[in-house]
Amino acid sequence: MIIIGALLGSPLIVLIAIVLLVVCILSPASAYQTCVYGEGYTGTVSDPSSPSNNTSTPSDGSSITNMQGSAIHDGMTVAEAKAWYGGQSGPNNACVTYPEGQCTYWACMRSYNLGGIKPGPYWGNGGNWAASGQAAGYRTTRTAPVPGSIVSFPGGVQGADPTYGHVAIVESVDRSKGRITISEMNVRGSVVSFREMPALSGAVYVLPDSSVNGAGNISGGTGTSSGTVTATKRDDGKIGVNVAASSRPAECSADGSPFVYTAASSSDISGKDNIEGPADPNGLHASAQNAKKYAKSHLKDYGWNDLEFTPLELLWTRESSWQWNAENAGSGAYGIPQCLGHAICTDPTFRENAYRQVDWGLQYIKQRYGSPSEAWRHSERTGWY
Numbered sequence: 001m002i003i004i005g006a007l008l009g010s011p012l013i014v015l016i017a018i019v020l021l022v023v024c025i026l027s028p029a030s031a032y033q034t035c036v037y038g039e040g041y042t043g044t045v046s047d048p049s050s051p052s053n054n055t056s057t058p059s060d061g062s063s064i065t066n067m068q069g070s071a072i073h074d075g076m077t078v079a080e081a082k083a084w085y086g087g088q089s090g091p092n093n094a095c096v097t098y099p100e101g102q103c104t105y106w107a108c109m110r111s112y113n114l115g116g117i118k119p120g121p122y123w124g125n126g127g128n129w130a131a132s133g134q135a136a137g138y139r140t141t142r143t144a145p146v147p148g149s150i151v152s153f154p155g156g157v158q159g160a161d162p163t164y165g166h167v168a169i170v171e172s173v174d175r176s177k178g179r180i181t182i183s184e185m186n187v188r189g190s191v192v193s194f195r196e197m198p199a200l201s202g203a204v205y206v207l208p209d210s211s212v213n214g215a216g217n218i219s220g221g222t223g224t225s226s227g228t229v230t231a232t233k234r235d236d237g238k239i240g241v242n243v244a245a246s247s248r249p250a251e252c253s254a255d256g257s258p259f260v261y262t263a264a265s266s267s268d269i270s271g272k273d274n275i276e277g278p279a280d281p282n283g284l285h286a287s288a289q290n291a292k293k294y295a296k297s298h299l300k301d302y303g304w305n306d307l308e309f310t311p312l313e314l315l316w317t318r319e320s321s322w323q324w325n326a327e328n329a330g331s332g333a334y335g336i337p338q339c340l341g342h343a344i345c346t347d348p349t350f351r352e353n354a355y356r357q358v359d360w361g362l363q364y365i366k367q368r369y370g371s372p373s374e375a376w377r378h379s380e381r382t383g384w385y
Contacts, residue, residue, distance in 0.1 A: 034248070034249060034252065035241070035248055035249070035252035035257070035259045036239070036241050036259070072110070072183060072192055073192070074192065074193060074194060075191050075192065075193075076191060076192035077190070077191055077192075078100045078101055078105070078190055081106070081109045081110075081113075081192075082109075084109070084113055085112075089105070089108075089109070090108060090109055090112050091112055094108065094112060094118070094119075094121065095108035095109050095112070095119070095121075096121075097121040097122060097377075100190065101185055101186060101189070101190025101191075102185060102186050102190075103126045103166050103167050103168060103184055103185050103186045103187075104123070104124075104125065104126055104129070104167055105185060106168075106169070106183070106184060106185035106186075106192065107119065107126070107129065107150055107167040107168060107169060107184075108123075110169045110183060111150060111169065114148045114169070114208070115208075116148040116208020116209055117133070117138060117148070117149075117150055117206060117208050117209065119132075119133075119136075119150070120132065120136055120310055121373075122310060122311040122314065122373055122376050122377070122380075123136075123310075123314070124314045124318075124376070124380065125163075125164040125165055125380070126152060126153060126160065126161075126164060126165040126166040126167035127152060127153060127154045127155055127160065127164060127165020127166065127167075128152070128165070128314055128317075128318070129150055129152040129167045129206065130150075130152035130204035130205075130206055131313075131314070131317060132310065132314060133150060133152075133206035134206070135309075135310055135313050135314075136310060138206050138207060138208075138209065139206075139207045140204050140205060140206055140207065141204075141205050141207060142200070142202075142203070142204055142205070143199065143200055144205070145170050145173055145180055145199055145205040145207075146170070146173060146205075146207060146208065147170055147171060147172055147173055148169070148170065148208045149169070149170040149205040149206060149207055149208060150167060150168075150169060150170075150205065150206040151167065151168050151169070151170050151180070151182055151203045151204070151205050151206075152165065152166075152167050152203060152204050152205075152206065153165050153166040153167065153168075153201075153202075153203045154202065154203075154204075157201060157202040157203055158197055158201050158202075158203065166184070167184075168182040168183060168184035168195075169182060169183045169184070170182055170205065171183050171194070173199065175240055176240060178198060178199050178200065179196055179197065179198055179199060180196070180197060180198075180199045181194060181195070181196045181197075182194065182195055182196075182197070237258075238258050238259065238260050239258055239259050239260065240259075240260050240261075241259055241260070241261050248261065283353045283354045283355025283356060283358075284352055284353055284354075285324060285325075285352065285354070286324060286353075286354035286355060288321065288322035288323060290354070291322050291324065291336055291354040291355070291357075291358055292309075292313065292322060294354070294355050294358055295309070295312060295316075295358045295362065296309045298358070298359070298362060299312075299362075301362075302362055302363075302365075302366045304371055304372065308371055308372045308373055309372070311372040311373040311375070311376035311377075312365075312372035312375075312376070314376055315372060315375055315376045315379055315385065316336055316337060316361070318379065319333075319336070319337065319338040319385075320335065320336050320337070320338055322336055323336065324336060324352070324353070324354040324357060325351075326338070328340075333345075334351060335350070335351065335354075335357040335361075336354060336357045336358060336361060337357055337358070337360060337361025337364060339357065339360060339361070339364075342360075344360055365385075368385075369385070
């Protein structure tokens with residue numbers, strides 16, 4: 001038909017031929033699968049006649065089905081969430097370190113339920129979860145969320161507590177409108193509630209490692225910087241796909257195709273800080289990155305494994321952002337560990353050398369708390385360590 005159209009010189013016939021090539025020569029399901037998820041994809045495929053709209057999450061008591069086939073609903077209780085795990089706070093009580101009914105508790109429980117992110121037990125307050133997720137190896141973004149992401153709000157953003165921030169789960173994404181719908185706890189008490197808001201709000205998203213089925217009733221594939229392919233039915237009737245057009249067969253993006261491709265910018269996706277490898281041998285005015293490398297390499301000196309670095313990083317990020325010259329204007333606490341009330345705190349060499357500060361801070365934690373995780377737990381309860 002393409003040859004005939006070219007001979008007749010009719011653009012209309014050529015356009016019809018292209019559409020037929022995408023939708024008819026391939027079956028509708030096959031064309032949808034290939035143009036959305038790519039050639040060779042063998043996972044779950046949504047019905048091509050009604051791809052997920054991803055436009056709203058219920059605030060009226062109806063439910064969203066997740067990948068395990070259970071559901072969440074407005075007003076859902078802690079007990080209902082625990083029922084996912086036989087009455088426990090997450091698999092093997094993975095979320096027991098977070099107070100029941102708080103935003104952090106729900107973010108942990110729902111993340112394990114969806115399966116794309118496995119939060120650690122000491123990810124901190126809601127505003128700390130982006131840094132904690134990145135430290136654990138997950139990627140983050142400010143502009144390209146996907147269903148199943150954790151969204152961490154710094155203090156004051158979208159009504160978050162000015163001191164502790166807030167954390168929630170992205171249930172659906174409407175890319176055509178630039179809006180997301182989240183599930184959360186501790187906004188209307190210790191129950192689940194939903195909110196719709198702009199995707200670009202100053203929050204940071206922790207991206208799931210794998211495709212998430214069920215958040216927003218979508219199925220995921222591969223091929224994007226965020227790790228999840230979403231198909232969104234747009235207001236103009238076309239199907240928006242969050243990958244680059246070049247990653248799909250040419251006919252999928254030809255004139256007249258029902259598919260529109262918009263890839264997330266890879267420059268927006270942040271990876272884990274590079275804290276592997278040896279630190280710079282000179283601790284004088286060392287950067288935060290080198291101070292972290294040094295600290296991580298010396299955990300074993302105190303009988304700790306590498307898992308203890310996550311609470312340590314959170315603790316000293318809260319205290320000083322790992323800056324060797326951080327000083328508390330009120331108390332006079334100084335340096336990376338915020339040394340206070342000890343003779344060494346005023347020593348000129350100590351005040352200039354990040355590694356000496358780290359050594360002292362690790363020894364202090366060992367003697368007073370036994371481990372960084374216990375020091376972080378104390379800091380979470382009291383605001384100091």
